[in-house]
Amino acid sequence: MKTLLLALLVGCVSCRPESREKRYDGHQVLKVFPNLLENFKNIEALGEKYNLDFWHHPKHQNGTFDIQVSPDQITDVLNDLKLLGADTSVWIQDLQSIIDEAKPSDRQERAAGMISMQHYHSYAQINGFLSAIAASNSHATVYKLGTSLQGRSINLIRFSTGTTSSGAHKRSIFMDGGIHAREWIAPAVVLYMIDQLANNPNNDPDIASLLDKFDFYLVPLVNPDGYEYTRSGDRMWRKNMASSYGTHHSIFGRCGSDEMGVDLNRNFGHHWNPGNGGSYDQCQETYAGPHALSEPETQAMAHAIDSVASHALVYLNIHSYGQYMIYPWGYTAQLPPDAADLDHLGRVAANAIYHTHGHRYTVGEDTVVLYAAAGGADDYAKGHSGIKYAYTVEMGDTGRYGFLLPESYIQSSGEEIWAGVKAMAKELIQKYSL
Numbered sequence: 001m002k003t004l005l006l007a008l009l010v011g012c013v014s015c016r017p018e019s020r021e022k023r024y025d026g027h028q029v030l031k032v033f034p035n036l037l038e039n040f041k042n043i044e045a046l047g048e049k050y051n052l053d054f055w056h057h058p059k060h061q062n063g064t065f066d067i068q069v070s071p072d073q074i075t076d077v078l079n080d081l082k083l084l085g086a087d088t089s090v091w092i093q094d095l096q097s098i099i100d101e102a103k104p105s106d107r108q109e110r111a112a113g114m115i116s117m118q119h120y121h122s123y124a125q126i127n128g129f130l131s132a133i134a135a136s137n138s139h140a141t142v143y144k145l146g147t148s149l150q151g152r153s154i155n156l157i158r159f160s161t162g163t164t165s166s167g168a169h170k171r172s173i174f175m176d177g178g179i180h181a182r183e184w185i186a187p188a189v190v191l192y193m194i195d196q197l198a199n200n201p202n203n204d205p206d207i208a209s210l211l212d213k214f215d216f217y218l219v220p221l222v223n224p225d226g227y228e229y230t231r232s233g234d235r236m237w238r239k240n241m242a243s244s245y246g247t248h249h250s251i252f253g254r255c256g257s258d259e260m261g262v263d264l265n266r267n268f269g270h271h272w273n274p275g276n277g278g279s280y281d282q283c284q285e286t287y288a289g290p291h292a293l294s295e296p297e298t299q300a301m302a303h304a305i306d307s308v309a310s311h312a313l314v315y316l317n318i319h320s321y322g323q324y325m326i327y328p329w330g331y332t333a334q335l336p337p338d339a340a341d342l343d344h345l346g347r348v349a350a351n352a353i354y355h356t357h358g359h360r361y362t363v364g365e366d367t368v369v370l371y372a373a374a375g376g377a378d379d380y381a382k383g384h385s386g387i388k389y390a391y392t393v394e395m396g397d398t399g400r401y402g403f404l405l406p407e408s409y410i411q412s413s414g415e416e417i418w419a420g421v422k423a424m425a426k427e428l429i430q431k432y433s434l
């Protein structure tokens with residue numbers, strides 16, 4: 001018995017561990033032109049029928065649905081689309097090869113707490129970076145906002161040089177990334193901005209004057225469990241790692257995975273409604289959760305947003321892709337009363353972004369520019385917490401790599417978003433005579 005056990009153990013030591021990474025060989029991403037107005041609904045219904053992952057929804061008839069399709073579905077889906085009279089073209093022929101092309105390099109480990117801004121990093125490296133900054137920078141403090149479902153800390157770093165000259169709390173700018181696991185460019189760009197504030201690598205004279213007027217709150221990784229899962233399990237994962245909610249419109253296991261996940265950007269509590277741009281179905285990418293703020297990640301963020309609300313002027317919920325600077329409401333097409341102010345400041349940012357690397361960002365209200373979706377962080381920050389300038393930023397690109405932006409794009413994305421943030425801050429300094 002002992003010998004057998006030993007043999008088994010020895011056998012396992014020499015065998016290669018089976019790769020648990022989900023592969024996307026032969027999966028395609030289609031660009032689908034609806035052509036007819038009624039096809040917006042028909043194509044959405046097709047998505048439900050085949051449980052498809054919609055990477056992008058068009059707003060206008062000349063826009064495209066970007067739809068990921070597995071090899072066993074492709075013939076049926078193409079047939080159904082043809083019957084509807086929609087035109088299709090294949091954008092990504094083989095998703096796995098794009099995933100491989102945009103894979104992070106292995107040369108990113110550096111001394112403790114030092115990370116390169118040219119690479120995507122693990123949860124542990126990101127936390128090491130935050131701790132190293134807090135240890136060496138007297139203006140920086142790291143706060144733990146909460147714990148994810150799998151036990152990871154959700155951390156915020158604050159930069160503050162103290163109160164205003166009259167002793168009041170400075171106005172604040174709050175930014176977060178990584179609420180959607182697969183949108184790697186979002187945490188990378190939040191880290192880029194943290195690096196600018198902490199280390200001022202370009203000797204930018206603006207940094208000191210910005211910190212003189214504003215406190216900055218940054219959360220690089222809202223959804224650490226999902227993010228880690230995209231690094232080692234499923235590169236295309238969007239949600240958190242919630243297991244089945246049992247009775248909730250779904251049969252456990254039906255999704256082909258034990259982790260069904262909640263779309264954290266459908267789970268916030270301002271007019272939460274799965275039927276409005278989200279889903280009651282756990283298998284769907286936009287599952288809104290069993291009730292508002294059901295997830296520890298959204299609870300942590302909601303609490304953090306609430307606690308800065310009395311002094312925060314700007315909230316940026318950073319995503320990819322599509323190049324949009326959009327503002328509430330996501331739950332209704334009705335504009336907030338101060339929409340003109342949000343539109344103006346959004347255009348200030350978009351203009352600065354354009355003048356950095358020539359990328360055009362579309363500015364407008366969520367439902368006008370993108371689609372209706374309730375339960376978003378932007379709606380919560382503005383509607384519940386009362387932060388006036390709340391935006392969703394959808395970074396690049398516009399359809400070459402989509403969610404799979406290679407590491408070589410981090411630097412330019414960081415530069416342009418940071419230019420946008422600085423332009424907004426300068427505009428607010430003028431407007432509020434800060």
Ligand code: 0X9
Pocket residue numbers: 055180183265319320321326329330331366370371372373374375376377378379392394
């Ligand atoms: O659908 C989303 O959550 C965002 N787009 S993404 O492709 N990154 O998933 C847009 C959210 C816009 N905000 C609201 N609808 N509240």
Ligand code: ZN
Pocket residue numbers: 180183319320
């Ligand atoms: Zn997103």
